[in-house]
Amino acid sequence: MPAKKQPTASDFKNFTPYKPKKNEEYMNESQLEHFRHILLSWKSELMEEVDRTVSHMKDDAANFPDPADRATQEEEFSLELRTRDRERKLIKKIDKTIDLIDADDYGYCDTCGVEIGIKRLEARPTATMCIDCKTLDEIKEKQQLG
Known part of the structure; x- marks a missing residue:
């Protein structure tokens, strides 16, 4: 199974691009709220992926008698765990970014x-x-x- 591409914010099409109003102050409350929504949605999707992985690994874990089958499954799980580790780091980065928004430093x-x-x-x-x-x-x- 090929490794999945790490999601980026542009993978989430459920937001409308922000249209600044004329003479609008940069990073005003509505802009900050716009980005908070994007970040929270992104984090939520990543958390769902983590849950799916845990379920998948529990459901599909089998003790194959054939060493080749066992190795294939272990490699698949290893790739999934590596992807989840990258996503875990990304979730930390999202949390830090939300902290920047809260501190009005975004x-x-x-x-x-x-x-x-x-x-x-x-x-x-x-x-x-x-x-x-x-x-x-x-x-x-x-x-x-x-």
Whole structure:
């Protein structure tokens, strides 16, 4: 069974993109509420995946007498657990992002302090850097690896 792609915020189509009103203040209460809703929905879907995995592993766990069948099942469970571990880390990141919203410190770049932007945050609600700083960060990372 192929590993599932890790979900991103854009996988959740159940929100309407935010349309800022003319002269609207950035990260006002309605914008913060918009992103809180996106993050809570995303977290909820991830938690449902965790529950499905636990159920699947309980229901499908079998002690196959054939070593090849047993190995196949163990590999499948291992892949699922790795995916759930990534999702667990993502849930922690979502919780930290919700804390930023609660602290009225959401939507601004950690590096330079500029607005990250509504469209970027809708694409990646856990973003903590503006696109320019993130791009520079990735370039530096590639140079260090290269």
